[in-house]
Amino acid sequence: MLCELMIENVAVIEKTDIYFKNGFTCLTGETGAGKSIIIDSINAIMGERISKNIIRTGADKASIIAVFEKLEKNIIDKAAELDIDIADECIVSRQITMDGKSTARINSVPCSVSALKYIFNDAINIHGQHDSQSLLNSSKHIEILDSFGVDSAIKTTYLQFFDEYSKLEKEIKELENINENKQSSLDLLSFQVKEIEEADLSKEEESQLNSDKQLIKNAENIITSLSSAYEYLFGNDDNFGALSALQEAASETNGVSEFADNLNEISEKLNEAAVIAQDAGFDLKNFIDDFDVDLSDIDRIEDRLDVYYKLKRKYGPEVEDIIEFYENSKKEIEKIEFSNEKLEDLYNKKKIILEKLSISANRLSSNRKEVFNKLSSEIQESLSFLNMPFVKLYLSCVKKNFSSNGQDNIEFLISTNKGEDPKPLAKIASGGELSRIMLAIKSVIAAHEDTHTLIFDEIDAGVSGSAALKIGKLLKYTSIGKQVLCVTHSAQIAAFADNHLIIEKTTSDDSTYTSVRPLTEEDRIREVARIISGDNISDVALLNAKEMIISAKNS
Numbered sequence: 001m002l003c004e005l006m007i008e009n010v011a012v013i014e015k016t017d018i019y020f021k022n023g024f025t026c027l028t029g030e031t032g033a034g035k036s037i038i039i040d041s042i043n044a045i046m047g048e049r050i051s052k053n054i055i056r057t058g059a060d061k062a063s064i065i066a067v068f069e070k071l072e073k074n075i076i077d078k079a080a081e082l083d084i085d086i087a088d089e090c091i092v093s094r095q096i097t098m099d100g101k102s103t104a105r106i107n108s109v110p111c112s113v114s115a116l117k118y119i120f121n122d123a124i125n126i127h128g129q130h131d132s133q134s135l136l137n138s139s140k141h142i143e144i145l146d147s148f149g150v151d152s153a154i155k156t157t158y159l160q161f162f163d164e165y166s167k168l169e170k171e172i173k174e175l176e177n178i179n180e181n182k183q184s185s186l187d188l189l190s191f192q193v194k195e196i197e198e199a200d201l202s203k204e205e206e207s208q209l210n211s212d213k214q215l216i217k218n219a220e221n222i223i224t225s226l227s228s229a230y231e232y233l234f235g236n237d238d239n240f241g242a243l244s245a246l247q248e249a250a251s252e253t254n255g256v257s258e259f260a261d262n263l264n265e266i267s268e269k270l271n272e273a274a275v276i277a278q279d280a281g282f283d284l285k286n287f288i289d290d291f292d293v294d295l296s297d298i299d300r301i302e303d304r305l306d307v308y309y310k311l312k313r314k315y316g317p318e319v320e321d322i323i324e325f326y327e328n329s330k331k332e333i334e335k336i337e338f339s340n341e342k343l344e345d346l347y348n349k350k351k352i353i354l355e356k357l358s359i360s361a362n363r364l365s366s367n368r369k370e371v372f373n374k375l376s377s378e379i380q381e382s383l384s385f386l387n388m389p390f391v392k393l394y395l396s397c398v399k400k401n402f403s404s405n406g407q408d409n410i411e412f413l414i415s416t417n418k419g420e421d422p423k424p425l426a427k428i429a430s431g432g433e434l435s436r437i438m439l440a441i442k443s444v445i446a447a448h449e450d451t452h453t454l455i456f457d458e459i460d461a462g463v464s465g466s467a468a469l470k471i472g473k474l475l476k477y478t479s480i481g482k483q484v485l486c487v488t489h490s491a492q493i494a495a496f497a498d499n500h501l502i503i504e505k506t507t508s509d510d511s512t513y514t515s516v517r518p519l520t521e522e523d524r525i526r527e528v529a530r531i532i533s534g535d536n537i538s539d540v541a542l543l544n545a546k547e548m549i550i551s552a553k554n555s
Helices: 033-045 073-081 113-120 129-134 138-149 152-178 182-199 203-217 217-232 242-255 261-290 299-316 317-335 339-385 431-446 463-480 521-535 539-554
Strands: 002-010 015-021 023-026 061-070 089-097 100-104 109-111 122-126 390-402 406-415 455-456 485-486 499-508 512-516
Touching: 002 033, 015 512, 023 463, 033 089, 033 122, 033 455, 033 485, 073 113, 089 113, 100 113, 122 431, 138 339, 138 406, 138 431, 152 182, 152 339, 152 390, 182 299, 182 317, 203 217, 203 299, 203 317, 217 242, 217 261, 299 317, 317 339, 339 390, 339 406, 339 431, 339 463, 390 485, 431 455, 431 463, 463 485, 463 499, 463 539, 499 521, 521 539
Parallel strands: 023 485, 023 499, 122 455, 455 485
Antiparallel strands: 002 015, 002 061, 061 089, 089 100, 100 109, 390 406, 499 512
16 A cells, blocks of 8 residues: 655655555646646656656756555565565655666665566556557457456466477477578588598697797797807806806805805805706706707698688687587587487477467466456446446457467457447547446456555546546445545546545746645535636535535445
8 A cells, every 4th residue: 555655856846745545535636737747756666767857947856755555465575586575664765866867765775676666566556548548459458358367377387388389399490490401501510520520629739839830930049049048157268157157156255164154154055056057057058959940840830720720710719619619510410310300209299289288278268258258247337337338348259379378369349339249449439438448447357456556547538427426436436445546637536535635736936836735624625616617616616516525425
């Protein structure tokens, strides 16, 4: 149940706090007072998209806060799935800033707008004028029928079979496409597998080839540098080498080591350095002597690396990718070679699942027809109450290809007068008739669903007189055990409300302000009189309004 709605800096509303009660509440006000802002704000709380254009002129952000109590179990369970705890009271907020950034919170816990929509999508059922037009779209009729009471177990079983059937169809189509180009696919894959096999690639060989290539290309520099290094260590005809210098340094230090204890340690380090330098020199000499590079090998190495380059361009970019392509291609060859046997197996499986799917689809169709009989009976009873006593609702259920909705092409047909053949709603119903038909459907479905709060936005369009009176009675009846909010321009409907809120627009200092306040009994009579006669409220209009309210209470 929606208990409170706080709106700040949304369009012409600077700040307002609206309290809602159980039962039937109507919201009235002059045209343009801002009734649609209330509905838009509630939609925002339910996770619908909002634009930064709603921010009041001069403000830097807009915020909407809603307080709920006694939420339905399915909403609490959805929140729990997202690790959000909703107890007896729940506070939901939306905020949007001038840079277009939108934030949402549930009980002060930040959440995404999509999470908000997932959790609260079923918390409030809003029916506006455009929803009546949705009746003209026959694709919506199956949703209405299923939501009324189609057996969920039957539908779930059908969906399981349909899912299995769809997967088989996809697999069969893939194999049939393979079979169409079987030989050409086999030839190409076999060539590719053979090409990779004959290349005999490995990551280790590629690395070694690149190392050998660099060694050959830099052979001359290597020998020159190493020879110079050897001379630096052992010297030549003109210079002593570093090794001799180290040995002399060690000898000189050792000669005076008796005069200081730590000189022995230094002398030992110099001797060790000389030994290490000498070993390194011998290793250098051995490397130079053994260094035997055949420059002609560069062509062989380049040719081999070219094989790697070409295959990486075709199947790469790395050797591992080529090997993976090779393994997958072998599996694909095996798949193609055994595709006929596999197809035969899939055809048999499809035959079996198709039988189960057909039986399940027929069971779903039968259930829908049973549900429609109950639905149409209750809707016709409701329509009769709404001054449409001769309206008859019929079901057109035509078989179509299997889909996630079953095998039924569902459309509601209507006959509005005795003796008339049933026809599609779009060809018969006027705006006022559509409003009443949709209201009848909504009121019937509301009695069977968990949604506690229903909002009707100007459903009195095209309706007046006794028909409006009947709509008021029906809304009052629908509100038993529920919360019904109705934005209306009809005095007859407003008279039936348990609670009456007025939406008022005022101007001050070149700014427009909208406020919402509950009406006292006296104020309520005056507001109903205004709806009847306009701003110039006469005593007769006041008396008429009072009688209308008393009559509604007693009806």
